[in-house]
Amino acid sequence: MNTITPDNQDTQEWKSALMKLPDRSFFDILRNYLGPVKTPYNKHTLITRLTAFITKPDIVQRISSLITPGEEQILSALDILAPVTRAHLLDFLQDQGSAASHVQLLRNLEDRLLIFTDSEGCLALNPYLAPHLRSHHVHRKLLIPSSPRPPEDRSGMPIPWLNEALILSILLIIQEGNPVYKQDGKVRKKFHQDLLERITVFLGSSQDADLAVEVMLRLGLIRRDGRGLVINRRRLDSFGSLTSQQRHFYLWAGALTQEEPQHDPQTDLPDYSDYFFLGSLNRRAEELALLIQSLDPDQWYSTASVPRLWALRIQNRMGTHTSVSELSKAIRILTAVGVLNAQTSSQSLGINPNILNLDSDHSQLIRPGGLILQSDFTATLQPWMPLNKVLPLSPLFRLTKADYLLHFKLDQGGAESLFMVGYSHETLIQAIQELTQSPIPQNILVSIGEWYRRFSAVSAQKGILLRIEPEYRAMLSDPQVQSLGIIEVIPGCYFLPEPLDPQWRQTLNQAGLPTLGLPSFEDSREPGLPPFQTIRIPRPLHHLQQDLELEHSPSTTPTSENSTPTPERSQHIQKLKHHLASMELGQDTRLELTMRIERGLILIPDQLRPEVIRKEQTEAGALDHTAKIRLIEQAIQLKDYLELTLSKDSGQTYRLLVNPLSIKHPHQDTMLLGETIPEYKELSITVSRIQHMRRIRGPLFPQPS
DSSP: OOOOOOOOHHHHHHHHHHHTSOHHHHHHHHHHHHOOOOSSOOHHHHHHHHHHHHTSHHHHHHHHHTOOHHHHHHHHHHHHHOSEEHHHHHHHTTTSSOHHHHHHHHHHHHHTTSEEEOTTSEEEEOTTTHHHHHHHTOOGGGTSOEEEOOHHHHTTOOOOSSSHHHHHHHHHHHTTOOOOBOTTSOBOHHHHHHHHHHBOSSOOSHHHHHHHHHHHHHTTSEEEETTEEEEOHHHHHHHHTSOHHHHHHHHHHHHHOOOOOOBOTTTOSBOTTOHHHHHHHHHHHHHHHHHHHHSOTTEEEETTHHHHHHHHHHHHHHOOOOOHHHHHHHHHHHHHHTSEEEETTTTEEEEOGGGGGOOOOTTOOOOTTSEEEOTTSEEEEOTTSOHHHHGGGGGGEEEEEESSSEEEEEOHHHHHHHHHTTOOHHHHHHHHHHHHOSOOOHHHHHHHHHHHHHHHHSOOOOEEEEEOOHHHHGGGGSHHHHTTTOEEEETTEEEEEOOSOTTHHHHHHHTTOOOTTOOOOSOTTSOOOOOOOOOOOOOOGGGOOTTTOOOOOOSOOOBTTBOOOOHHHHHHHHHHHHHHHTSOOOHHHHHHHHHHHHHTOOOSGGGOOGGGOOOOOOEEETTOHHHHHHHHHHHHHHTOEEEEEEEOTTSOEEEEEEEEEEEEOOSSOOEEEEEETTTOOEEEEEGGGOSEEEEEOOOSSOOOO
């Protein structure tokens, strides 16, 4: 004896969905499962009878035995993604068979009452069958197949070529001030040559160089200035204050960002300070962190499963639906820059193990030998040194070559530019000492002292000349104010050098000095970009099973077009076909009932009733113009889909799944207007171009308006 689940919100949703079915669809279902419907009837009573039938233990078991592996994959995706619309589900599964096959599978699952569309337009499991389906047929491993990755596949992998060592190298070349662009705005060939000659490992082509520069522009680290590029120092300082791990997430997010910023009306160049653009950049960096922390370095993942895993993580952690097709494009970019490793023989992807070891502690001391300084003024830098330690001294170095190490020449002009921003020869030597962690050659110490002596002999310093009234002068004795280095020029007149401390104005205010009329030290040409946000990086999710409890499975996944039936399913189908063979039926009726058996619509022999059959034409060939028009009109009326076979100019045929919306009859040829599935792009095509047309039943349950 079966026990019907007490009514709750989910069961009421399911019953409401049945009540809203068009009469034709409602009674087709009732006749299939319960036989002829006698009049008068009450729909609520009929739904109660239907519920009692499908919840019988033996019927539940029979329904379960007829589910194929391909259907299990759809049930798993539907339940894990919930709430999920039909369009999002089709996008999620697009790499696992054709859209037409998925549409047919979804309709078949609806006809068999395993799924339905709720009042919000989302697909859901039948609440009466959901407990059994979740315990027997919802398997996460079907969506994210993976296989073990041997240790030899993880060793010897090169670091991603788009990395902070490359960015530092390009910054050093840019700060030399040479022209980058021609008069027409295109990149000068000499700039490409300079980058490729000096950066010999990370850059493989001028296209790589262009991408790296574009990423730096998108991140706001540099900006166009006439025919050159200049560094945004404040933005760069903010970038350097991040951890190495977060800096790389931003670099790779910059390569992935598809959004285009608004253009500056004065220069007609992209305005990378656009806050909407910066918001999308921050969001993509967080999404990227989710993907990288989700991939197990000891596993190869099928190429198709990585964007699906990414979409699942984004939805689960950020609550947003993201197109799998868009993420697939991003995956190709991540593979191209080396964040992901590809195994072409098995069409698998894995995380580059090098990036999992990025230093995430920006307070970590630099290891001895990080910067090696020679007495001939050459220097060598390890490529993975914390960028925040190196950036402040970058003007000191002129890049000579970048391979897996960065090679420099100490530059007197660079030292003078550091003196200009407040370094003395003692503080500069101390900063270099922090990078080398070893003694500095004596001749370099002497030279830096001599450079500073020459610089100090005649020098200019940026600052503000202050006139302070007598009643405020006593406040200059405040220790915090004195730390700003204010110098008395003549009585009542004081010089405030440009402070290194960005809180200088607050310091004066706290001492009681009004600062409203004081100008800013900031370079008005440098855009007021906000500091980089700290990315919320989760713990490695591949070690956390509570998130989605993803199980590793063989990399071969059953698809909707390659589903092996279980022995129990085969036995049940054979018994029903044997029973059908004993019945006296016409050929068309026998064929239709056979198809219903194979689709899993027939659970018991009593359902083999000729009266449930409705004869309909579902296909039309190229020359049958009238039949094609009739199919289009039926599809529009019944909200079905059409699978169109078309031919290219080369003669090669291809298929489109279309949701037909209207039909027009111009003078020359009839026109079909609709939208493609699952892309939902507008389509307009003459009927005569269609080589073959097949009507595929659309959603059983009407979509909410």
